[in-house]
Amino acid sequence: MTATIKDVARVAQVSIKTVSRVINNEPHVTEDMRTRVQDAIDQLGYAPNISARRLVQQRSYMLCILLHTSGFYQSALINKVLEVGYEYDYDILIQTYFPSQTRSKNKLSGLINERRIDGLITTPPCDTDELVLELVKKSRIPLVQISPYSPSPEVPSIAGDDRQGAFQMTNHLIELGHRAIAFLKGPRNHRTSQERLAGFHDALNLAQMVIDPQLELDSEFNFEGGYTAAKIAMSTQKPPTAIFGGNDEAAFGAIYALQEMGYSVPQQVSVCGFDDVLNSKNVWPGLTTVHHPVDEIADRALSMLVALLKGEAWDHEEKVIPSRLVIRGSTAQAIQPGQ
């Protein structure tokens, strides 16, 4: 039988309330009492039963972060969450959510309705899912959104600056002399897709280059999407001299497709991505990309949620963290016509 608060109280010859005070570092306890209780705790190897605490306090001390797909970006996010997770008094539940699967929906409903979690963090595209929104609304648990599709002043959110990042990257390509740049678009229900495309346009406009719809290919934020789109792009009349992947994984797909077709990267075709996932620097010659501040996003999302749970106020402004250009070996001077 494991020791309870009553056992401690008995051994220390005090009331359970006093023990409770010591456990929770409450004031109004003499030093004498405190040590007496502490000795009893040590002697009995007592640890509070968290379920009882949760019941009486009406909270679970659990947070949940909702993920849809499982790519490198998500893994990076998970790693950071795990890393900073034990800084908080909450356990962090990482949960995948697939709207198409009934089991997945039931799991999430249970999680929220049975009050197993105190707060929720969504990642794209979970913030656009109706069930998620409905459950959060009904249960009134605090929500923090990461890169939401449509940021609302009513919901705290945090995102990287995708538009500015794509703008910088496109400028980089233009400076290298590229005039035919293919852009691999991401999924429609991600705001990042739109923002990155917008940044791409910003740079083209600034350089007074024409926006050629033919060079904007439908893709996905994964290897297969980039692979397929790159093959299509290179099969046109006037193939691009550079390919801007919607994210790193799509860029890797593009690189693979190019190598398979016999093009050398970056000598013949430059490729760049977006996100700066872990392996971007580990794959020769290194992927030129935009560093997406996933670490800071994870960190701040978590601390915002915890602050919200403490009842702290927030300023109703979306936090946007700057992105940063990372130039590696996959981009180079464009081949000049006739060269």
Next chain:
Amino acid sequence: MTATIKDVARVAQVSIKTVSRVINNEPHVTEDMRTRVQDAIDQLGYAPNISARRLVQQRSYMLCILLHTSGFYQSALINKVLEVGYEYDYDILIQTYFPSQTRSKNKLSGLINERRIDGLITTPPCDTDELVLELVKKSRIPLVQISPYSPSPEVPSIAGDDRQGAFQMTNHLIELGHRAIAFLKGPRNHRTSQERLAGFHDALNLAQMVIDPQLELDSEFNFEGGYTAAKIAMSTQKPPTAIFGGNDEAAFGAIYALQEMGYSVPQQVSVCGFDDVLNSKNVWPGLTTVHHPVDEIADRALSMLVALLKGEAWDHEEKVIPSRLVIRGSTAQAIQPGQ
């Protein structure tokens, strides 16, 4: 105010016990009663308070999987765990554990001592950590080990067949004509390191090749380890014609080092890895590797733990799942001397 079991009982005009029976699908309830209760539940939007249930049942309905590092292999494991996680009635807590950090130790102690988890899964090298072992022993919670350092008949464990996989891979290299094969060793406290080295030796012995300690380099299961070791290997008098990375990440490090030194892979030097992580097939020309059955391992570890929690018996034999050779583009015929 959210509805409780009492509210349901009042609305349905029955006792709370009857409601309880309906919730938990217990027998001895007439169909009439059951529908009446169900109607009340629906009407009130009632969901049981999990904390109360946990308190009275003395269990948390939470499992924990303990991870040390955060590489691609771990990410693959996490992804699989998340994928199959909602098949069970347990929430799955993914927790990193760094023995050197006090906060990390406290987190784990709390998790176990406060009975926040019902069962634990360890991954290397957490199974060798004293605190982990001690906490598990004291609390008597069920434990399942993944690829433990020293499998014990008292603790259920599951692993991939590293020795056989390394044996097959080495044979593959030998068949390609390689006679000077460098092997990048993994960390000492992983059994996988030893097993893979043993399989390497098995194949050398079978081919009656000498075991050259110079060709067995200390490395780590990560990019930097492989990178550094490969640079050292290629700087010797008689550089190897093939490099067998201890795992895929080390192999990627080796490939990067080789490219940086001007060697082409696989034309001049063959490289292979172990694990078959996600990006192994996505990096041109594809990494030849051994497929480590991480999906099956995660799946079975979880189901074993749940079975244990149900009080089911197990046969006290370590489960070893075969590995499988995956030949891609990073290995090729050895360059013959004088060629």
Next chain:
DNA sequence: TTGTATGCGTTATCAG
């Protein structure tokens, strides 16, 4: 087949 009463281990109120 259904209901009553008790306890799980904590926190919190309020009186001493």
Next chain:
DNA sequence: CTGATAACGCATACAA
């Protein structure tokens, strides 16, 4: 500064 006692919401002997 300290302590008795009442919740918290559910499950479960045991009784009807």
